[in-house]
Amino acid sequence: MRKIHGELIPKPILIYTVALLAIYALPIGLEGEWYNFYEYLDNHNATPYIDVREGYPPLGFLIYMPLYHISRGNQTLFYYLLRFVNGFLLSSTLYTLYLTAKYVFGEGRALRYTLYYGLLPSVIIANTYSNDIVSLLPASLSIYTIVRRKPILSGLLIGLAALGKGFPAILIIPALLYFEELTDKIKLAGSAILVFLYASLPFMLIAPLAYISTFTHHASRGPWETIWALIEGYYSHGGLLHPYFDKFFYHDNLSYIYEPNPYDHAFYEWKYSFLPTLLASLQIIMIILIALTLYDRKLSSKDIVSSCGSLYIAYILFFKGYSTQFAVSTSFYTLLAAMDSPLKLLIPLEVSHILQILSWNAQSIHLTLRNLHMEMLISAILMRTAILSYTIARYLKLNHPNLKGIASLIRSIVYYLTFLLKDCIACIATIIILLSAVSTSIYLHSYVEGGSLRIIIGEIEASTDRWSTIHLEDLAKGDQIIALFETNTWLEFQIPEILESELEYGLVNPYNLKNSFDQSLIFFQAKLDKHDIYVRMKHPKIPFRITDGLDKDLLCHIRYENSTLTIELKDEGLDKRNSIFRIAYPYSTRIGYEFPLPIAYSVIDGSPSSIMLDIFDDKDEWIYTIRLPATPHQPVVSCEIPQYILGDDISLIALVVSLNDRDSTTIKLYETIGNANNHINLYAENTEKIHYKILIERDPTLTLEYQLNLSISTILLPILLYRTVQISRKGKHSLKL
Known part of the structure; x- marks a missing residue:
């Protein structure tokens, strides 16, 4: 050793x-x-x-x-x-x-x-x-x-x-x-x-x-993978399916772009609005109760170890979310909380963690296990909640909170603070620190509430054959600019002085498009005091959203005639790679053995390497891909569904056409009767009125006063602490904590 x-x-x-x-x-x-x-x-x-x-x-x-x-x-x-x-x-x-x-x-x-x-x-x-x-x-x-x-x-x-x-x-x-x-x-x-x-x-x-x-952006997040998420009716994960460029903005400012809704985990609209406050209150109450079990008694090292574990358990039990990665910490603190008999808690907790991991990764073992996603996830949540609840109840049963100690604790703190402030040096340092902290907070709050951002709302008439213009003025170099366009059409943008690599495109919830089917985002940072955004439709407005293909060397022409859409695709061979063309549509139904396609299709010309159907399964929170026939001139109106998704509810379908390098094909889409509630009317329009919202955020120019206030506080704080230690050593007074 x-x-x-x-x-x-x-x-x-x-x-x-x-x-x-x-x-x-x-x-x-x-x-x-x-x-x-x-x-x-x-x-x-x-x-x-x-x-x-x-x-x-x-x-x-x-x-x-x-x-x-x-x-x-x-x-x-x-x-x-x-x-x-x-x-x-x-x-x-x-x-x-x-x-x-x-x-x-x-x-x-x-x-x-x-x-x-x-x-x-x-x-x-x-x-x-x-x-x-x-x-x-x-x-x-x-x-x-x-x-x-x-x-x-x-x-x-x-x-x-x-x-x-x-x-x-x-x-x-x-x-x-x-x-x-x-x-x-x-x-x-x-x-x-x-x-x-x-x-x-x-x-x-x-x-x-x-x-x-x-630290503050977590406040707007919704619940995930906890009993509280089940109560809310939110069965998805805690990942934030937002563009990375959101990180350039002060989080609260983004609430002017993203309206809270039940599908956006980053800006979540709670079904039960009281629940976040209730959970935070319960966390505080449980932490106080556990602290009172330690108050006014002789403590052993075992008491401290057990209380450290129990504090974490109380915190995480009433926390709104729980990810698989938390297993690293939760198992550790559960062991501390129950060191007298750890296995009877660790074993069922481990089962819940494995179930939770499998619920999101079972397809790596066998795809059919994916169909058990929701059952495994809910079982994991219920099992974990029961274990954590039992752990806390057991701790409080063995260690009774000393509720009478609250008044005594408050009196002791007030007494010592009064005694401390009688010292001139400590009193002056405390006053300066408090004033500096208040001044700093007021400055930051006034900046956020005042002039840190501008919002521009408007409408343009976009077209496939001409550019529309949005004028932005009174900018400063480095301003962060995010623009939301309310459309499902793929838009093309040009901004003079902004390189193509400096202009980013984004989408919220790209896998299921829930509440974001008709939203498109762009982001860039200003280089001049004014910029013009030129906007053009990349294709005619259609009832679908093209999610892949138009940002590379794939040419796409769409036309509508006789109740059909004709889509001509050609890979230009510029990037020496195959192309993928994908059109998606929100489509809510329950899957049966024979799945009638809401849009029938046929291959009119050329030979695509494959045609696939993507289905977003709400139960499994997963996109399943099903191969479809690509036989020329034979309309396809339905497809066979794998056994493991029968009876599940879906919310999105997407047709995916793959082309080899330099190949071309023509696909024709037909209207089908299908479900009356989900009937898709085909059209192709070369113009569209598009509402937009633009957020312009400018980083604060920090004043010397702000920096001095913050610096003074950080310099005086250790002096105050040192003086406090000196006073406590010299005096006969004690603080009973």
């Missing part, structure tokens, strides 16, 4: 580390999401938290960024590097768990508990793509240092963990109650606050709105 700081690393943990890295070396499950995040920033020369907001606090996002620059252009290498880093962090967390359990329970149980957690399949799987471990390692180290009574180190680690993900900040509650000396409590809280503050300071000085958006 090897020693680290005098502690032996058991052979099973060393063997586990080698085995874990060997598993992570297997070429399976190499997902592209993290790489895509960094590639987008690289392509735009954008700095996270300054030019754009991100979905995680700085540590949780920036830690993988060097891996992208090492592997730039090689996505596979990036994901092996990410796995190696996460594997090392997981092994380090295991060792920290071992040290904590050894200190509390002894070596025998410590090794057993460590392997209980480390061998969970959901932890090993989720850790290949989750950044939970980035926050979990410092959080687990903070728990170890708390039970070893090291206040400054505990505070530093809690602050560091909160920079990975916000929820470990609640670990400060049991820590404050565990340390008996007032001086230690101040050191703990002060070090945690200072770590978070100084790590945030550069971003707050340069781009406060981008940084603040990182």
